[in-house]
Amino acid sequence: MSNYIKLINNFDSLKLNTFRNNIDSFIDEVNSGKINVVDAFYSLTEKEMAFRQDRVNKAMITTSHFPYVKTFDDYDFSYQPRLNKDEILDLKNLRFIQNNENIVFMGTPGVGKTHLAISVGIECAKNRYQTYFINCNELIMQLKKAKLENTLARRLKHFTSYSVLIIDEVGFLPIDGDDSNLLFQLISMRYEKHPTIFTTNKSFNHWGEVFNDSVIANAMLDRILHHCKVFSNYRSFL
């Protein structure tokens, strides 16, 4: 067996896929004298690192449970001239995570609230922050089930542990007082610990109706809005 074949086998054993796929061009380039061996090796290792980074990014994005994958690059800000594009794109810097700031995307249906929440979430996931996307009603169902099964404390701890939690569609369906209290508990536990991103079609003065309890709604809003960026200047298409 030639050393070349042994080299290929070693790459396979070491799972160095990018080395394996680029070794021929590496050898050809070095042999031709176009590139010195240090630069060629550096380029090869950069390719391997990029491949691994991409694989981790994909895994982090998969575990974040996004309903679809769309980024800021897919968002057409010209449709939303009143949105502050710079302020939204600054979310990519993830300062809101360092500052434990919540984010609320508020607006009428179809304006891109979920899209933007996912775009922020993807940046978080790519930067290795444990991120999780969940629909508000699904979250409440899960907390209700946990309460019935006497595992509420554990479930709340689980949802509190995410570095970034995205709660989509707050207010799409009314929530009764007991269920609102479950969500309030979660928001209290995450308060000043980890940021939460919300999307909602209801302005804050309607949250009392949404949660069927103005006291809980106000207590929730106190905690959410204490450190929060609200994006609500969407142009409505309705």
Ligand SMILES: Nc1ncnc2c1ncn2[C@@H]1O[C@H](COP(=O)(O)OP(=O)(O)OP(=O)(O)O)[C@@H](O)[C@H]1O
């Ligand atoms: N400005 C935009 N640029 C590109 N795509 C957009 C834009 N606005 C909305 N979309 C697309 O339109 C679709 C609906 O957007 P999205 O689901 O984010 O709306 P929403 O505000 O969350 O609506 P809902 O209140 O019904 O949940 C998505 O596929 C989204 O990518």
Ligand SMILES: [Mg+2]
């Ligand atoms: Mg939505």
